[in-house]
Amino acid sequence: MKIKYPIPAPHTLTVEEIFKTLQTDLSQGISKAESASRSIQFGLNSHQSQKKKSILKMLVGQFKSPIVYLLFVAAGVSFYFQNTIESVAILIVILVNALIGFFMELQARSSMMALRKMDISFSKVIHGGKVVDVPSDQVVPGDLMLLEAGDLVSADGRIVECNQLACDESSLTGESFPVLKNIDTLTSDVDLADRINMVFKGTAIMNGNGKFVVTGIGENTELGKITIMVDSATSTATPLDKKISALTRKLIWITLGMTAIFSLSGVIEGRSWLLILETSIALAVAAFPEGLPIVATVALAYGMLLMANKNAIVKKLSAVETLGGVNVILTDKTGTLTENKIHIAQLSFPDEEVAVSIRKGIITYKNEAVLKNKENFEKMTLIGVLCNNAPMEQVEEKKKAVGDPIEIALIGLANAMALKPTTINNKYKRLSEVPFSSETKIMGTLHQRDKNYFISAKGSVEDLLLKCSTIQIGDKIEKITPTQKKAILAESEKMAADGLRVLAFAYREEKKTEKENFLQQLIYVGMIGFLDPPRLDIKPAIIACRKAGIKIVMITGDHPMTALNVAQRIGMLVDNDDQVIAGKELPKMESISKKWREKILSTAVFARTTPKQKLEIVNVYQKAGFVVAMTGDGVNDAPALKKADIGIAMGLRGTQVAKETASIVLKDDSFTSIAGAVAHGREIFQNIQRFVIYLVSCNLSEIFIVTILGFVASGSMLLPLQILFLNMITDVFPALALGLGKGDQSVMLKPPRDPKLEIISNKNWVMIFIYACLMTLSVLVAVFYCKYFITTNPHLINNIAFITLAFSQLFHVFNMSSVHSGIWINEVTKNKFVWLALLLCAVLIIGVYVFSQSRAALGLVIVPANIWLVAILASLLPIVIVQLYKSIR
Known part of the structure; x- marks a missing residue:
């Protein structure tokens, strides 16, 4: 038989109208045959799970970067000119970086797989007057279902009979206390949280018993609507991704500019096209810090491990750094700020x-x-x-x-x-x-x-x-x-x-x-x-976040007075905050005025909000330039968790939907873990900024050296494979050491960084240019000294340029200490990883000269001791000048 489905507002229908509309009966329910027919007609009572990125797509995604594209071009050109070793080396660099990112993302996904519950649930349904256990995904519209304390509701439905029936709807509406149900008819304008004649999929029966007629299954349930909203919510690119992309664009323009200058001068001077192309490849390899993706990945992975030790499972590497830039936390109340226990x-x-x-x-x-x-x-x-x-x-x-x-x-x-x-x-x-x-x-x-x-x-x-x-x-x-x-x-x-x-x-x-x-x-x-009391650790966490310049905003489905009282108890309100706005007061966001946007941004508590309104509030903050973290544990939080820059779900009490959607899952459900994770995020950004400055200054010096030697000593110009060795050895290990160092311990006493600022500020670019010029100067001093006082052999001159640049880049790591720190004792000299990196790199540099095979591969020759001495002394020039400047400043 045909029935009207879906029903627009079942809470407005009487019990008799529900039975008539869905062609069912209070004592008999529907027949087994009718159930099978409706199952074919309306489908299963399940939701399409969020589309998971395939293993192949995850791997391919690691190669989607402008740096990688240009390195592929450089490898292709090298291969075309039969520089096979050089080409293979570039491809290995690309592959290693991709595999590191791939395995870290795969590990995070595996951690979340372990959190999933795979239980198959059953529901008690009346078919033809008999109570039968039916798999919950086979429930159909019009089914008459039984409820008792301890049951998990498997579909939306209109209650037709109840005895002290109370339902925990906190995961759906945010209401802390169980909702006492009845069979009364309601008006159409009643909020979801006040529809006391309905039960909803995913909620739990806490007390009493009753019967209800199924009015919604699958995507037509309130839970299903939220799932659709989650899938349609778009994730934004992380601030770190944006900053590295901006840095990459600048490096591309620098490379293209230097290549154009050299090529034009080469054509004018009549140089061979082969030399011009080889120099262009060398410039391409020199311009990009090939080690940057590897170092960034390892530094973020290290941060991920630190956060895991502090009860925060990070599902995506870039979320580690993004968390450090958060300047507003939009938090659910029930189970996040409070214990969700009476x-x-x-x-x-x-x-x-x-x-x-x-x-x-x-x-x-x-x-x-x-x-x-x-x-x-x-x-x-x-x-x-x-x-x-x-x-x-x-x-x-x-x-x-x-x-x-x-x-x-x-x-x-x-x-x-x-x-x-x-x-x-x-x-x-x-x-x-x-x-x-x-x-x-x-x-x-x-x-x-x-x-x-x-x-x-x-x-x-x-x-x-x-x-x-x-x-x-x-x-x-x-x-x-x-x-x-x-x-x-x-x-x-x-x-x-x-x-x-x-x-x-x-x-x-x-x-x-x-x-x-x-x-x-x-x-x-x-x-x-x-x-439902505030969590014992919440007040200190709120204070810590406020000292760090992070605004805390509560968004809940609970009653306005209850929400406001919790905010007052935990010290969340400040003098200039508007107190509370109920969801029904919010205008439609499609036509929101500037005045309303300002009001939303100044309000501390939002109550009786729907999942859609939570999503829209996140959007308002993002459009205002905030880096938004959203915390929650309920189904109703999922769309906003996905839309936010960082979604943080509760691991113990959180629903599976919330945990699947979030970027970070807290194993202990503690808001304090968020403050700790933010501190780690800020320290990691400081480290990232430090090693990016280090790497870019090293690469800029390589660009200057390749260009200058191309003009004045083309036969002694650094080879692409030599530059690649420097980028992947003498640059990577010191940079990695900087990435693993301890950050400034006072990071949580400072305001969040401006999300609009790039990873390298204009002031940083000035310092990078100075550092690059000093390292270039050290190489030129060594080259011209050898050329005029020791030898004119182009191979030896090439080698002295290589050795001087290698050691000047190693010593340059000590220039990465703070301007205000001491010369001998500072955050860099106290970093044990830095000393290990320097020792390892020195051994590797000397090692390539020991073995004939490595010498041949890199185009190196045996170098006399006096040239080694000149190179080492010249390489100290940048650090001496910088440290003298710091001491007299």
Whole structure:
């Protein structure tokens, strides 16, 4: 039979209309044959998983770089002129760099594969009047499904029958407390978080039981819509990628300029085209720091390992550096800033209010308060145990219990008071129960102990007070007055304004009582304020981020007052922040005004936001020039996690969708790990900037030397393979040592760097030019000294240029210390990797002269000791000049 599907707004339909629209029945459901037919018609209840980059695409992606393209051209030209060794060497450099990036990305993907849950779930469905277990992906529209505590909802649906049904929707909406469900019909403008007659795929049943009719499967569920949004959200290029691309473009123009000058002069002077092409190849090889991708990859991989040790799994290498540039963190509330666990925060009695904390089964009274009203407290604890449907044995044994978290917290209170909930329940036999409902807002139970009856009740303060005729104050019970009721209501409103969920408690003891209408003439005892508390480590982390110049913004699906209260508790608000904006107040982003953009950028808390609005807020910040980190653990966070420059998911509580989408996964779910990761990111950027300056200055000196020698001593010009050796040996290892060094320990006391600035500033370019000129000068001094005082042999002159440049580049690493640091003791000289790199490079340089095969491959000859001495002395010239400048500055 044909049915109308999808249904636009099932929450607006009555139960009867749902049955009629989807051609199903409350007792029979649909038949097995009809289920099979609808499965063919509407497909499986599953989502297309995010498209994974194939292994081949991952490998090919490592070759997509302008540097790589030009090196391929240089290798091709070398091969054309039968310089096979040179061509192969260039190709090996390209391949090594690609393999390093490929294996690091593959390892990160493998780590995420290990986090995936592969369980196949089943759902209880009524087919032809019989309850059957059906694979969740085979559920169809119109199926009548059963729900009970502990179930994971496998499809969206309209509730048609329920008994104390409460659902944890925090992963979808951000609501901390379980949502009590009913079968009432709602209006079309009700927010997703307030659709209390619906259940949604991926949420969990915490309490009660019920039935619902499936109204949405697969991509027509709220979860499916978010999945589509995630797939359509585009990831932006990382700041490091952009900066290296900009640097590459500059190097390309420098190379083309120098090549054009040399070629033009060569044509004018009548030089051979072979010499011009060979020089052009040498310039191409000299211009690009072939070791840069390798060093950057290893430095980022090292940062990845450091972050992994600090509980942050980095899925993409470039995310390590990007995190260091973050200047705003947009964070979810539930499970990220808070524990996503309900705690008792305040006790209120007729003449006393006490803030409390229960941790690891121990109750403490804040501000060293002394509890005066012990009688009321003991009675309230007893009521909390008796008027309770939580699995007490599991709570007592400290197992993860399924049930209403408020009721679980009440059992935890009894345990902290050294009471045994199971023993209490055995003494007080339950005879009857009035379940909590959205109409009465009260739960009551009737118990018998020996020959006496005990009535316990908890619920809404306003509604429970209507059932109370007396009040207990210590060991006295007296008639409750209107003034006392007014004071109790005022106190409950104050507690609610502080972000607490408030329940009142009452009881009555009788020799005899009615078993039906027993919630009358109750004795009021007091109130408890419940809270999803901020994580214990969150406040110091917020302070650390603020000192580092990072703005923190909360974006949640929870209630505005709850969100604002959490922000106040953790010290997130600053004086110039607008307080809170609810999602329904936000305009459509397609037509957003400049005034609204400014308002969004100055607001600290966004509440009742949809996944789409979270995505749009991220976009507003990015368009304003911010580097955005987005944290979250729910399905509703996934689109924004993907859109942000850095998406950070919680590893323990995070949904699989969130973890798959994020760039970084926190193993301990701690916001503190974010602050630590940002610090590592900043240190790594400093190191990257340091070794980029080192490498580019070395390569620029090679360009100058090749060009100058091409004019004045073409027979002694450095060969492409010699330059490649320098770039991959004498440049790479010192640069790598700089990349692995410890950064400035005060990085988190400084503001974030401007994301618009390039990796090398104009000031840095001036220093690079000076460094390059000094290294060029050292080579020219050695070359001309040898030419006029020792030998005119072009091979020996080529060798002295090679040796001088090699050692001047090695010693140049000491010029990378801070201008304000000491000459002898600084961050470079204290870096053990630098000394190891220098020793290794010196051995390798000398080693190529020892073996005839390596000498022949590089075009080298045996060099007399006096030439070695001249080369070493000349190579010290740049470091002496720079250090003298630093000392007198």
